[in-house]
Amino acid sequence: MNTPEHMTAVVQRYVAALNAGDLDGIVALFADDATVEDPVGSEPRSGTAAIREFYANSLKLPLAVELTQEVRAVANEAAFAFTVSFEYQGRKTVVAPIDHFRFNGAGKVVSMRALFGEKNIHAGA
Amino acid sequence: MNTPEHMTAVVQRYVAALNAGDLDGIVALFADDATVEDPVGSEPRSGTAAIREFYANSLKLPLAVELTQEVRAVANEAAFAFTVSFEYQGRKTVVAPIDHFRFNGAGKVVSMRALFGEKNIHAGA
Numbered sequence: 001m002n003t004p005e006h007m008t009a010v011v012q013r014y015v016a017a018l019n020a021g022d023l024d025g026i027v028a029l030f031a032d033d034a035t036v037e038d039p040v041g042s043e044p045r046s047g048t049a050a051i052r053e054f055y056a057n058s059l060k061l062p063l064a065v066e067l068t069q070e071v072r073a074v075a076n077e078a079a080f081a082f083t084v085s086f087e088y089q090g091r092k093t094v095v096a097p098i099d100h101f102r103f104n105g106a107g108k109v110v111s112m113r114a115l116f117g118e119k120n121i122h123a124g125a
Numbered sequence: 126m127n128t129p130e131h132m133t134a135v136v137q138r139y140v141a142a143l144n145a146g147d148l149d150g151i152v153a154l155f156a157d158d159a160t161v162e163d164p165v166g167s168e169p170r171s172g173t174a175a176i177r178e179f180y181a182n183s184l185k186l187p188l189a190v191e192l193t194q195e196v197r198a199v200a201n202e203a204a205f206a207f208t209v210s211f212e213y214q215g216r217k218t219v220v221a222p223i224d225h226f227r228f229n230g231a232g233k234v235v236s237m238r239a240l241f242g243e244k245n246i247h248a249g250a
Contacts, residue, residue, distance in 0.1 A: 004242045041200030069194065069206055072223045074242035075166030079223040081194055081206050098197045098204040098223060100240075115225075117129045117199035 002103045004073035010109065011071045011080050011101065018058075018065040018084075026055050031108035038114035039097070061086045068096070076103045085124055092124025127228045129198035135234065136196045136205050136226065143183075143190040143209075151180050156233035163239035164222070186211045193221070201228045210249055217249025 010029055017025035027048060030036075036051050037044040045054045064085040072079045078101045085094045097116035104110040135154055142150035152173060155161075161176050162169040170179045189210040197204045203226045210219045222241035229235040 004244055008244075039199055040202055070221060070245060072221070072240045072242065072245050074164055074240060077165055077240060079204070079225070079240045081223070096195060096197070098206070100204070100225070115197045115199060115202060115204045117197065119129055119133075120195060120197050 002073075002076050002107055006107055007073040007076075007078040007101065007103060008071045010103070010107070011067070011073075011078055014109075015065050015067055015082065018063055021059050021062065023052065023055055023059060027052050029109050030112070031104050031106065031110045034108070034110050034112065036112045038112065039117075040113050040115045061088060077101065078103070087124070094122045094124045096120045096122065127198075127201050127232055131232055132198040132201075132203040132226065132228060133196045135228075135232070136192070136198075136203055139234075140190050140192055140207065143188050146184050146187065148177065148180055148184060152177050154234050155237070156229050156231065156235045159233070159235050159237065161237045163237065164242075165238050165240045186213060202226065203228070212249070219247045219249045221245045221247065 014029055030051055032048055034051060035044040035046045036054055045051055065082060067080055067082045069081045079098060081098050083094050083096050095116060097114045097120065100113045101109045102111040139151065139154055155176055157173055159176060160169040160171045161179055170176055190207060192205055192207045194206045204223055206223050208219050208221050220241060222239045222245065225238045226234045227236040
């Protein structure tokens with residue numbers, strides 16, 4: 001069983017690594033056999049190589065990522081609300097997902113799912 | 126596929142029914158074969174009778190329930206952050222879960238999971 005403290009720390013490291021554009025730091029949080037479904041409803045990426053490729057793509061633009069509420073963590077799962085802000089062709093965009101992490105016995109993220117729809121994509125200030 | 130608008134409306138009806146202590150209104154949102162895991166890590170309740178019993182227990186105290194952020198909805202799933210406030214023996218408590226709903230083809234909730242841990246239970250003001 002993972003502690004809430006461990007899972008919360010992993011979420012915070014994930015956010016910090018996204019902000020820093022630290023691809024190795026992100027990938028290190030995931031189990032070798034992890035899956036990433038981002039957004040929910042898309043084809044899940046499976047395994048380290050596919051996950052690295054996904055985040056390498058995500059980090060092509062600088063991202064400003066911020067937790068907007070307390071992390072929820074219990075059993076082997078965590079959920080967290082956050083915003084991802086970026087600028088593309090002069091337009092600011094803020095996406096507001098809720099992510100769900102499931103952890104394995106080694107404390108690594110074995111499943112990540114990002115839940116957001118069109119209504120959760122906002123024009124930035 | 127459920128629309129985001131439908132799923133968001135169901136979440137809003139769920140919150141309104143909890144506030145109103147409307148047990149029939151809550152149960153009507155769930156499929157006959159739905160499961161409710163609240164909190165995540167506990168034994169899921171399965172089927173209408175078990176779900177009714179669970180919410181009847183939950184409603185023994187008056188609850189003040191409030192969405193604290195926009196509902197996330199995509200594909201056949203929704204996630205939402207909210208607070209549940211109640212008073213027990215003169216002490217106010219605020220629980221801050223993130224719930225996850227999965228919808229069936231008929232637009233009913235077929236899986237509900239409430240993710241919160243001890244750190245998400247706060248002494249009320």
